[in-house]
Amino acid sequence: MSDVPALLFDLDGTLIDSIPAIHAMVNAVMADLGYPALGMVQVRGFVGRGVPHLIRQVLEAQGEDPEGPMFARVETALMARYLYDVEGNTPYPGVSQALSALAARGCRLGVCTNKPHGPAIAALTHVGLLDHFEVVLGGDSLPSRKPDPAMVHHAHDRLGGGPLLYVGDSEVDAETAANAGAAFALYTEGYRHAPIEALPHRFAFSDWRGFADLALPHLLAGETG
Known part of the structure; x- marks a missing residue:
């Protein structure tokens, strides 16, 4: 690994x-x-x-x-x-800079989404984020979808294993991380319904600026679940 x-x-x-x-x-x-x-x-x-x-x-x-x-x-x-109705998709402020900062510090990056793979690629391309990722798995990439952990395990293997952090915004993501035995970072400005404290997480954040500085201590310590 x-x-x-x-x-x-x-x-x-x-x-x-x-x-x-x-x-x-x-x-x-x-x-x-x-x-x-x-x-x-x-x-x-x-x-x-x-x-x-x-x-x-x-x-x-x-x-x-x-x-x-x-x-x-x-x-x-x-x-x-x-595949073509992509207008209206926008990246959250600071996302591209955060991804660039992580890559510059040697991290490998992937996407695990329940959106079908083709539309996920189209949306990432439209907002200019696709080139940040080595792996993109969609809801139709495997026989199961999140919160089944198979997508996380498969993407993690393709990235070479190693210390893992899963980043999401919802109840489904929190459950997926728990099922996969992965540390979970909760973005609080997304689509969750439950209170922040109801979702198990390693840390929560509301602003992508500075995310790399929050995430790296957990990764460099080799923490997973």
């Missing part, structure tokens, strides 16, 4: 604010199918567990059977838009 520090990041709500893009895309798809618009706060509550969960929540909000025949129609339309 390498002794080079590795950091794995969630995407939506952690590195980028994607809710405006997802909200616009969902409403465009549903409008084409004859349904009224949903509010941004409502759609925000559906994000984090992958596209199937998002679709089921949207259908339920529209009074449809989330397991019924509309699921396939919405999924097809949504995935057709997901």
Whole structure:
């Protein structure tokens, strides 16, 4: 196992604010199918567990059977838009600088997101972050999604092992880190619903500026879980 520090990041709500893009895309798809618009706060509550969960929540909000025949129609339309409806995705302030600082200090970086791999690549490219990462795994990259730890284990192996920190913003991310036995850093300005103290974490932060200085002591100490 390498002794080079590795950091794995969630995407939506952690590195980028994607809710405006997802909200616009969902409403465009549903409008084409004859349904009224949903509010941004409502759609925000559906994000984090992958596209199937998002679709089921949207259908339920529209009074449809989330397991019924509309699921396939919405999924097809949504995935057709997901690769190019990237406007509205924005990186949180200081993210690019933090990633550059970590790389300059010898860290290896990857992304583990429940967003499908193609749309994740498209979003990262749109916001100018893709080149920071050696590995990007999406919700369709493996048979399971977060909070199953397989994605974290697989990405960690591809980065060479070594001290690991997983960085995310939500209940799903906290559970994923715990399942993977990884130290967890909680970004508090993302999409979580629970209070900060309800999510197990090694440390929490609200500003990406200075993140490298917070993260490195944990990594250089060889801490994992």
